[in-house]
Structure formats: structure tokens, C-alpha cells
Amino acid sequence: MIRVEDVTKLYGPVHALDHVTFEVADRQVLGFLGPNGAGKSTAMKIITTYIAPSQGRVTVDDLDVSKFPIEVRRKIGYLPETNPLYPDMRTDDYLRFCGEARGLSGAALRERFHWVVEACGIQSVLKKNIHELSKGFKQRTGLAQALIHDPQILILDEPTSGLDPLQIIEIRRLVQELARSKTIVFSTHILQEVSATTDRIIIINEGRIIADGYISDLKNEAAGVTHVRATMSASRAAVEREVQQLAGLSGWSIVGEADNAVTVDLKSPLGSDLRRKVGELAARHNWPVLELTVPALSLEDAFIELIKKSDTARKHEKGSRAREVVRA
Amino acid sequence: MRNVGIILRREFRAYFDSPIAYIFMIVYLCVNTWLFMSGFFLAGVADMRGFFGNIPLFNTFFLPAVAMRLWAEDKKSGTMELLMTLPMKSWEVVLGKYLAALSFYGLTLLGTLTLPISLAILGNPDMGAIFAGYLGSVLLGAFFLAIGIFVSGLFKDQIAAFLVGSLLCLFFYLVGQDWVAAPIDGWIGGLGSFLQSHVGFWTHFESIERGVVDLKNLLYFATLTALFLLLNTLSLEGRRF
Numbered sequence: 001m002i003r004v005e006d007v008t009k010l011y012g013p014v015h016a017l018d019h020v021t022f023e024v025a026d027r028q029v030l031g032f033l034g035p036n037g038a039g040k041s042t043a044m045k046i047i048t049t050y051i052a053p054s055q056g057r058v059t060v061d062d063l064d065v066s067k068f069p070i071e072v073r074r075k076i077g078y079l080p081e082t083n084p085l086y087p088d089m090r091t092d093d094y095l096r097f098c099g100e101a102r103g104l105s106g107a108a109l110r111e112r113f114h115w116v117v118e119a120c121g122i123q124s125v126l127k128k129n130i131h132e133l134s135k136g137f138k139q140r141t142g143l144a145q146a147l148i149h150d151p152q153i154l155i156l157d158e159p160t161s162g163l164d165p166l167q168i169i170e171i172r173r174l175v176q177e178l179a180r181s182k183t184i185v186f187s188t189h190i191l192q193e194v195s196a197t198t199d200r201i202i203i204i205n206e207g208r209i210i211a212d213g214y215i216s217d218l219k220n221e222a223a224g225v226t227h228v229r230a231t232m233s234a235s236r237a238a239v240e241r242e243v244q245q246l247a248g249l250s251g252w253s254i255v256g257e258a259d260n261a262v263t264v265d266l267k268s269p270l271g272s273d274l275r276r277k278v279g280e281l282a283a284r285h286n287w288p289v290l291e292l293t294v295p296a297l298s299l300e301d302a303f304i305e306l307i308k309k310s311d312t313a314r315k316h317e318k319g320s321r322a323r324e325v326v327r328a
Numbered sequence: 329m330r331n332v333g334i335i336l337r338r339e340f341r342a343y344f345d346s347p348i349a350y351i352f353m354i355v356y357l358c359v360n361t362w363l364f365m366s367g368f369f370l371a372g373v374a375d376m377r378g379f380f381g382n383i384p385l386f387n388t389f390f391l392p393a394v395a396m397r398l399w400a401e402d403k404k405s406g407t408m409e410l411l412m413t414l415p416m417k418s419w420e421v422v423l424g425k426y427l428a429a430l431s432f433y434g435l436t437l438l439g440t441l442t443l444p445i446s447l448a449i450l451g452n453p454d455m456g457a458i459f460a461g462y463l464g465s466v467l468l469g470a471f472f473l474a475i476g477i478f479v480s481g482l483f484k485d486q487i488a489a490f491l492v493g494s495l496l497c498l499f500f501y502l503v504g505q506d507w508v509a510a511p512i513d514g515w516i517g518g519l520g521s522f523l524q525s526h527v528g529f530w531t532h533f534e535s536i537e538r539g540v541v542d543l544k545n546l547l548y549f550a551t552l553t554a555l556f557l558l559l560n561t562l563s564l565e566g567r568r569f
């Protein structure tokens with residue numbers, strides 16, 4: 001169980017984390033999402049005791065990370081964003097060093113060594129120097145390092161960054177397998193990744209949590225609009241003129257134009273059925289409707305919407321703060 | 329202690345994972361031996377005073393180069409995060425790295441044993457004086473490497489660590505010299521002599537080399553070495569905040 005309570009981390013005047021609170025239950029897989037520089041890595045570095053929070057408390061299995069760093073580190077396997085490899089070492093020497101440094105020796109070390117080599121599929125590169133390895137093998141070696149002491153908790157900072165699609169699938173499969181017995185926190189900015197490996201996600205932006213929950217819930221929260229895409233056989237000018245006059249739209253745009261047909265995107269606030277409106281519009285003007293789709297809100301859209309929302313909320317907040325200052 | 333040993337072994341091997349260690353060693357041995365031998369046959373005396381006299385200035389530049397990678401390399405390559413999230417105390421990692429550098433230096437000094445052996449064959453040197461000289465060189469090396477590892481912990485760039493480390497060693501070298509102490513005494517009475525006897529290492533190194541292995545001289549090296557190792561540990565702890 002990882003508990004992050006009201007944690008703030010300041011780098012000078014910059015809030016890398018701003019009053020962040022969340023929990024990860026045992027054997028849960030949590031995906032950390034957010035644009036670069038949002039504070040994902042900072043949060044992970046605090047949990048792994050690499051850096052200390054400026055404010056707030058973090059506990060791992062009820063152990064305060066500031067008071068019992070060594071005990072906490074024993075429980076955690078950590079793959080930082082920059083893969084911590086010694087390029088001049090041989091892969092097997094490196095893994096043995098990591099195992100010994102984690103307190104393993106003798107038969108226990110041999111057993112764990114064989115397990116991680118098997119699990120991460122690095123048998124073929126054991127006798128090679130790490131700097132000779134491909135990016136994928138380097139990443140697997142980094143993962144093997146995090147797993148060597150069979151930790152209860154795995155913290156993986158962008159474990160698939162820079163890998164090709166096949167390698168990503170392999171790492172993802174491994175994470176899924178590990179998820180059965182371990183608590184896993186991983187960060188990414190690739191959205192398919194979270195939907196493929198986990199169901200709970202935390203979206204973080206500018207040091208604040210802007211969403212915490214299950215993917216399906218987040219999609220609805222982000223949605224707030226219904227969205228229709230229609231391709232009609234009509235002239236662009238006519239469509240533009242008529243769409244402009246439609247009541248109750250929150251936004252529209254022409255997204256394509258080909259072979260005398262125009263594709264238009266329409267958005268409206270939740271609760272009104274846009275398909276009917278579009279149908280009526282087309283019937284009124286005798287425009288054959290070639291295609292009418294309701295694009296499902298993808299995780300990408302949800303993500304972008306949530307980030308936008310949080311940005312405007314923040315601007316708003318700053319604005320009102322500024323107004324208060326002026327008034328005072 | 330097990331943890332110190334694990335770090336020590338890895339770091340020591342790391343010196344030999346790249347050709348730089350061999351180059352360092354060869355240069356150190358060649359230059360030192362050559363400097364000594366060039367005057368040896370002119371003087372015709374079977375002692376190593378000249379050799380040990382060269383050691384301080386030589387170490388001022390050689391040892392910061394040995395120590396510069398100790399932390400700077402980890403900071404640059406990202407292995408810092410691995411080391412600092414291992415279930416070990418910071419001082420254990422510091423000590424492991426430090427002892428690895430010290431062992432490397434010790435190994436290099438072992439390479440210079442060809443000189444006393446040759447002397448013993450050629451003449452009848454005072455082995456006690458030679459032993460004292462080696463003791464002084466080890467103590468001085470231990471001190472300089474402590475400076476080096478501390479400075480390396482402050483930088484991400486090895487060259488910067490090397491330059492600042494060398495300057496710091498050079499400071500401890502210079503304040504121990506008469507020609508530096510005298511003018512300082514001229515400006516502020518007593519400061520120059522104080523620095524010379526308590527901060528500079530020259531008098532302490534020389535007394536040990538002459539065979540005066542007393543507590544005062546040993547304490548000087550032990551205190552400063554421990555101080556810089558402590559500073560290194562504190563700077564690592566402080567980095568977290």
C-alpha cells in the first residue's frame with residue numbers, strides 16, 4: 001500500500017508537485033499520465049526515496065519514506081526514466097551487482113538471477129557489454145535490475161519510451177503478468193499503454209492531479225460534449241452558411257472536402273441528439289448524407305480535454321487571484 | 329561492511345573496464361620513475377628522497393583525475409538513481425567508492441616498488457626512510473582522494489570535477505610552502521604560519537617522510553580525510569531536499 005498525503009515538492013519557486021494526494025492499494029496497477037514535466041517522475045522519485053518531499057507525507061506499507069528509507073527501498077524495485085545502466089559492464093555482472101547490492105547472495109541470488117533472465121528474455125545478451133545492447137535489450141536489462149530482488153512494489157518510469165511497437169508489446173505483457181502478484185506504478189505519456197495494461201489512472205498536469213479514476217469514468221468526465229461527424233454531398237459554402245445558423249452547437253468545423261462532398265464535425269453540450277439535427281438539416285436542403293458517424297471519445301481526446309480544462313481552470317484561478325490583489 | 333565491499337568491488341573493476349586506468353598508471357609510473365632516475369646517477373646516492381619529493385605536486389593533478397569519475401559519471405549516466413535507491417546508507421556507498429579509488433592508487437604505488445628493489449640491489453639504502461616515504465605517500469593520497477570524491481559529488485561534469493579538485497589540492501599544497509606563508513604573514517601577522525602548519529600538508533608530509541611518524545602528523549591527514557568524506561556524505565544526503 002502506497003499512500004501519498006498532501007505532498008508538495010518545490011524546485012526553487014517551481015511547484016513540481018502541488019498538494020498531491022493519492023493511494024495505491026496492494027496488487028493494484030496504477031498508470032501515471034501527463035505531459036512531459038507534469039510531475040510524474042518527481043512523484044515516483046519521492047516514493048522511491050530518491051528525493052524528499054518539501055511538504056506532506058509518503059508511506060509505503062505504513063513506513064514513512066523519510067524516516068525509514070532503507071526499509072522502504074527494500075520493498076521497491078525501481079526503473080528510473082534514465083535507465084541506470086553501467087555501459088562498460090557486462091549484462092550478467094551488472095545484474096549480479098544489483099542483486100548483491102540488494103542483499104542477495106549464494107543460491108538465492110542464482111535463483112533470482114535465472115528468473116529475471118528468463119522473465120525479461122535477456123539470455124542472449126548476458127555475456128555482452130551493456131553499451132553494445134540495442135535499446136530494447138537495455139530496457140529489459142533495466143527492468144531485470146528492478147525485479148532482481150523480487151520486490152512487492154514496482155515503480156516504472158516510462159518503461160516503454162523509445163521502444164519499437166513489438167518491444168512495447170513485450171514489456172506490456174511482462175507488466176501484465178507481474179501485475180498478478182505485485183503493486184505496480186508506471187508512468188507514460190503514451191495513452192494506449194494505460195488502456196492496455198491498467199484500468200486505474202491518475203492524470204497529472206503542472207504538479208496537480210486533475211483526474212483519478214477508472215478509464216471509462218474519465219472518458220465520460222472529459223467528454224461533456226456529444227460529437228458527430230457527417231459527410232454530405234453539398235457545396236462547402238452552403239454547408240458553412242447553414243451550419244452557422246444551427247442552434248445549440250458548442251463548436252463546428254469543416255474537416256474535409258472531396259468529390260463535391262463536405263465533411264463537417266459538430267459538437268454540442270451533453271444531452272442533445274446531434275444526429276437528428278444533422279439529419280433534419282440534410283433533409284431540408286436535399287443534401288444526400290454519405291456518412292454519419294459518432295466518433296467515440298478516445299483516451300487521447302479525454303486526455304487532451306482534461307488537460308485543457310485544468311489549464312483554463314488554473315488561468316481562471318490566477319486571474320481571480322490577481323483581481324483580488326488589485327482590489328486589496 | 330558487506331555493502332561497502334560490494335560497492336568497492338564494482339567501482340574498482342570499473343577502473344579497468346576502460347583503457348583510461350592503464351594509461352593513467354603507465355603515465356604515472358613512467359613520469360615518476362623517469363623524473364627520479366634522471367637525477368639519480370648524477371647524485372649517486374641510494375635513497376628515494378627525490379622520488380617522494382615529487383609525489384605531492386604529481387598527486388595534486390593525478391589523484392583528482394582518479395577521483396573525478398566517482399560521482400560525476402553516475403550523475404551523468406543516471407546510475408545515481410540506482411545507487412541512491414539501494415538499501416544502503418549513503419556513507420556505505422561513499423566509503424565503497426572511496427576505497428576503490430584508494431586501492432587503485434595503492435596498486436599504482438605498488439608499481440613503483442621497482443625503485444626500492446633496484447636501490448637495494450645497487451647499494452644499501454635506508455629501508456626505514458623508504459617505508460616512511462611510502463607511508464607519507466599513502467596518507468597524502470588518501471587525503472587527496474577524499475578531496476577528489478567530495479568535489480566529484482558536486483559536479484555532473486568530470487572535467488569540472490577534475491579542475492576544481494586539482495585547485496583544491498593545489499591550495500593545500502601552496503599554503504604549506506614557505507614562499508607562500510611568508511608574504512601572507514607580511515599582510516596579516518601569523519596567518520601565514522598558521523595556515524602553513526595547520527592547513528597546508530607540506531610540513532606534515534615532510535616530517536613523515538623524514539621518519540617522524542607522530543600523532544600530530546597522522547591526525548592531520550586522518551582529520552582532513554574524514555572531513556572531506558563526511559562532507560561528501562552530507563552533500564549526498566542534502567541533494568534529496
